Amino acid sequence: MTIKNQVNPYFAEKKxxxxxxxxxxKDGLLVGSEIEKFAKIGWENMDETDLKLRLKWYGMFWRPKTPGKFMLRLRIPNGxxxxxxxxxxxxxxxxxxENGSCDITTRQNLQLRGILLCDLPEILRRLREAGLSSIQSGFDNPRNVTGNPLAGIDPNEIVDTRPYTTKLQNFLTNNCEGNSEYSNLPxxxxxxVAGSKDNFLLHNDIVFHPVENNGVMGFSIWIGGILSPQMNAYAFPMNVWVLPDEICNILDTVIRLWRDNGEREKRTKGRFRMYLDEIGHEEFRSQVEKLYGTLTPDPGSIFENSPRSHFGINQQKQAGLYFAGIHVPVGRLTAEDLQDIATASLKYGNGEIRLTEDQNIIITGLTSEKVEELKTDTLLQRFPLAPSxxxxxxxxxxxxxxxxxALTNTKDQALKAAKELDEELNLPEEIKVHWTGCPNTCGQAxxxxxxxxxxxxxxxxGVMGEGYTMTIGGSQGRNPTIGQIYRKAIPAAEIxxxxxxxxxxxxxxxxxK
Known part of the structure; x- marks a missing residue:
């Protein structure tokens, strides 16, 4: 594939x-041919824009907090x-x-920390050999495609999302070789892709939700989810239904309209939802139909239930098999943790691990005998099956x-507060408490x-320091709501x-008591 800059009349007409x-x-994908050179000359001698911007097209993030120690974000479709x-x-x-660690993200993904630029060519090679990639995982690119963490094993499953999340990733990234059609988005x-009625994914730009239409299984399209400093809103139904083999075509049409017409002067207004609101939702649907062809109306799809907890031992849809939902406090893992999780997945399950959007893991394929063995494993002292x-x-x-x-030390403060509050309080049920260090809301506050x-x-x-704005009322399910501001400027020491x-x-x- 030839990687090229995306040039169209929009760029010529707009600031x-x-x-x-x-x-x-210079398209960010073009630095791929220079990574070997960068590794040799060192980050200190790189062009600043290549260093701080374009390397993100290969998942490599310059971190001013730790100069020379990069973060590498992977692509793991469906987790x-x-x-x-x-x-x-x-x-x-x-x-x-001590500089190395790994975080599970809120997109069923992994971010590796402490990476040195000199190692990047070898790391990318090893990832490729293992069937992993970091291509187009950062900045103005299509991010990791998420789906049902229980895909293929879910007793409540409507569709197995794995084939669709993989298909969409391959389409968006040209089979992880890099796709210049989508490498310069606003x-x-x-x-x-949702797989059951409690897969809550309405914070995404586009959601494929499985629903039958006259006895035929397909996907309804929801669009416009956004969590950002400027706006927080869930996706809404586009009133479009497509057959499974049409998902890439409809996705392409939707993205192209935004790619070619979205805001590129004021970056704070560049998100897809803002473009939708500017031109009008019905007008956007009309434009999609002009490019795509006749659209089939959505027969009616809803997210019926609140998301299930995956913790503990749960039965798979396969008779006699179970999955173990394991809690990883705030999603942070060491190399030793990762090795121990891999060992446990082989010793007790079928060697497969799933990542969830709430930063936890699932080990699949356990027999009843192996379930009892797992319960005695010391791994569960670090990562419990039944967290408070x-x-x-x-x-x-x-x-x-x-x-x-980030303006605050979220992970350490979240860990400390959760531990102490669990010791001090009885709580009737699990409550989602989302911490994010800045208004970019990566923690989905x-x-x-x-x-x-x-x-x-x-x-x-009276000394200025770390603090938090508290929102309450965010929910997921049949009638989802976005949290509303409850208190502002709470000092971190009082949180x-x-x-x-x-x-x-x-x-x-x-x-x-």
Whole structure:
């Protein structure tokens, strides 16, 4: 495939911001042929735009907090990994000692930390051999395609999402070789495929939701989900239904309209939902129909139930087999953790691991005998099958330990608060508490029953420091809601107390005696 810059009349007619000019000057995919050279000359001698911008097209993120120690984001469609792939990731992380770690993201994905540029060619080769990739996993590209973490084993499954998430990823990335048709979007793009009625994915730009139409299984299309500093809203139905073999064609039509006409001068207005709202939802559907052809109306699809908890031992749809839902506190793993998880998946299951959007793991294919053995494994002392309700629902972004955008140390503060609150409170059921270090909301704060967004706040002595804006009321299911601001500028030192008050007053928690 020839990688080229995407040039169309839109770029000639509209003003472009600095980032757009850089992308037009040189497509990020073009640095792929230079990675060997970069590894030899070192990051200090690279062109600044290649270093800080274009390397993201290969998943390699310059981190100002840790100069020279990069973050590498992978692509793992549907969050499905083999034990061998986990071991490859573990060996990469292990190379960097205390600087190396691995985070499960809210897109069923992995981010590796501490990566050195000199190792990137070899890392990409090893990932490729293991069936993994990092291509187009960052910046203005289509991000990891998510789906049902229980795909293929779900007793409540409508469709197995794995073939569709893989098909969509291969389409968007040209089989992970790089696809210049989608390498210069106005902003990032999120795609998801639901497999059951409780797969809540309405925070994505496009969602394929399985539903029958006159006895034929296909997908209804939901569009426009967004979580951002400017706007937080769930996707809405486009009133379009397609057959399974049409999903790539309809996706292509939708993205092209936005790619060629979306905002490229004011970056804060570049997201797909903002374009939809600007031109009107019905007008956008009309434009899709002009390019795609006659559209079949949606027969009616809904997200019926609240998302299930995957924790504990649960029966698969295959008779006599079980899956184990295991809690990974705030999604952070060491090389040793990864190796131990890979070993457990082989020892007790079928050697497969699933990643969930709430940063946990699922081991599949356990027999009843192996279930009892797993329960005695020391791995569960680190990663329990039955976490307490506050810890179970805690989700966190990277935080300012590594991310220069984050205003707060989310992961450490989330871990500490969850542990202490679980010790102090009885909570009737799991509550989703989403922590995000900045308004970019990688931690999906507005989806949480309680959301915490990093900001600056004055402490009791009047000194400015880390703080949070608290939102409450985010929900998923039949009548989903976006969280609403409840309190602003809560000093980080007071956040546990603030959480405790809200859990008691709003969510039925009681003090332990």
């Amino acid at each position: 472009l911001n600095k980032i757009e000019k850089s992308k037009l000057e 499905v990994l083999t034990s061998n792939q986990i071991r490859v990731v573990a060996s990469i992380v292990e190379r960097y000692g 902003r990032k793009w999120n795609t998801a 309700n506050i810890s179970a629902g805690t989700v966190s972004c990277t935080g300012n330990t590594y991310c220069s955008f 507005y989806m949480g029953a309680i959301g915490l967004t990093g900001t600056k706040a004055k402490n009791a002595e 546990k107390t603030a959480l405790k008050e809200v859990l008691i007053s709003k969510f039925g928690a009681t003090e332990k």
